[in-house]
Amino acid sequence: MHKASSTSWVCGIPVSGAGKSEVLEAMGARISERRPGGYVSITNTESMYHALRKPEHLAFIRGADFSLCDGVGVIVAGWFWGERIERYNGPVLQLDCSEAGQAPGWRHFFYGGKEGVAEQMADKLRERFPDLQVVGTYTPPFRPLSAEEDAQVVEMINAAKPDIVWVGLGLLKQEAWIAEHLERVKAPWMVGVGAAFDYHAGTVPWAPAPIRALGLEWLFRLIIQPKLRAKRYWWSLVFVMEAAFGGVFRSRSTRNLPSGKREAR
Numbered sequence: 001m002h003k004a005s006s007t008s009w010v011c012g013i014p015v016s017g018a019g020k021s022e023v024l025e026a027m028g029a030r031i032s033e034r035r036p037g038g039y040v041s042i043t044n045t046e047s048m049y050h051a052l053r054k055p056e057h058l059a060f061i062r063g064a065d066f067s068l069c070d071g072v073g074v075i076v077a078g079w080f081w082g083e084r085i086e087r088y089n090g091p092v093l094q095l096d097c098s099e100a101g102q103a104p105g106w107r108h109f110f111y112g113g114k115e116g117v118a119e120q121m122a123d124k125l126r127e128r129f130p131d132l133q134v135v136g137t138y139t140p141p142f143r144p145l146s147a148e149e150d151a152q153v154v155e156m157i158n159a160a161k162p163d164i165v166w167v168g169l170g171l172l173k174q175e176a177w178i179a180e181h182l183e184r185v186k187a188p189w190m191v192g193v194g195a196a197f198d199y200h201a202g203t204v205p206w207a208p209a210p211i212r213a214l215g216l217e218w219l220f221r222l223i224i225q226p227k228l229r230a231k232r233y234w235w236s237l238v239f240v241m242e243a244a245f246g247g248v249f250r251s252r253s254t255r256n257l258p259s260g261k262r263e264a265r
Contacts, residue, residue, distance in 0.1 A: 007067075008083035011239075011246050013048050013058065015074060015085050016066045023066055023093065024100050030188040031106060031163045039178050040066045040191040042090035045073035045236035047171055052242070060175045068093065072215030077240050080247030087215075090193035094200065097164060102131035109160055109187070110137045111177075112168030113197035121201035136160040140169075154184050164189045168197035171232075195221075 006017035018026075023040075030038050041047075041064035051058040061067050069075065070089040078085040097106065110118040118137035126132050138153060145153065157165060165187045167174040174192030182190070198204035206212075207220035218236075222229045 008078055008081070008085050010074070010077050010081045010083060010085075011048065011052060011243050013043070013051050013061055014067050015043055015069050015078065015083075017086065018066055018068075019086060019088060020096055023068070023088065024096060026065065027097065027164070027189055028100070028104065028106075031104070034188065036186045036188055037182060038065045038189045039182065040064055040068060040093070040189065041175070042070045042093070042191070042193060043067045043074065044070040044089075044171075045077060045239045046232050047175075048074070048077070048243075049235040049239035050172060052239070054172075056179070057172065057175060060179050071218060071236075073218070073236050073240050075215070077243035077247075080244045081250070082247070090191065091196040091199050091206065093191065094166060094193055094196050098125050098129045098132050101133075101163070102129055105131075105133055107133045107135045107161060107163045109135055109157055109162035109165045110168070110197070111140070111157070111165055112174065113139055113201070114203075115139050117197050117201045117203055118168070120203065121197055124200055124202060135162050154181065158186050162187045164191065166196075167192045168194055170194050 008015045008017060027038075041061045043061055047057070047061070047070075051061055068089065069085050069087045072087070075085050075087060098108070100106075101108070110122060112118065113121070116139070118139055122134040122137055126134065136157065138156065140153070165185060167178055167190060169177055169192070171192075171194055174194060178190045178192055195204065199206035205220075205224060207217040211217060211220050218229075218233065222233060
């Protein structure tokens with residue numbers, strides 16, 4: 001976890017308190033140093049649900065330079081643990097990096113999405129940010145890559161010398177890919193942003209800004225993608241209930257401890 005960030009903890013899962021300026025400053029510093037190995041976890045309640053059940057996913061979130069809040073559910077879960085969490089999600093981070101990276105020449109690589117989506121996203125982002133440098137795109141097949149194919153992909157990405165590799169494979173898959181390639185992909189940053197590929201390509205509608213501001217993006221996504229979202233939002237609801245129970249139980253336990261033995265976590 002990025003040392004300068006304040007960090008909230010919910011059910012043993014960290015969520016960074018860093019906002020836009022701190023995240024971009026840290027990303028810019030690492031890019032300037034050409035120091036590989038940094039990554040950002042975009043952490044929502046579905047991700048947190050799996051973190052409680054998959055040790056490798058929990059380790060991924062805990063090892064991130066930043067674990068950024070993606071969704072109002074994380075904010076609600078934080079309330080039960082006495083935490084005030086600010087939202088800074090993946091699609092917005094990608095836009096901010098696209099804008100902030102124009103002057104210093106940050107180099108972006110897009111890995112993932114459905115066929116043609118990464119290229120379409122690159123075109124749309126270049127329209128919005130004319131000086132954006134996209135140094136490559138790759139859409140992997142819907143099957144595991146052979147060791148030889150994977151080595152070729154790593155070689156291709158490294159040859160492009162990206163500063164940020166944006167990974168759009170969907171939750172769990174993209175985090176696992178980043179973890180597996182952290183020592184092999186020589187980029188300062190990797191970020192798994194999932195649905196951001198579709199949003200920025202225009203292939204799936206992004207909730208209008210007023211709806212996002214109200215924290216109702218989840219409802220918009222449920223309406224337009226009911227079959228895809230229903231099960232995933234059930235997992236999110238289960239986690240919020242777990243967080244509520246855990247937070248209340250922890251609060252009562254803390255109150256019952258002698259004053260000299262109370263701990264923050």
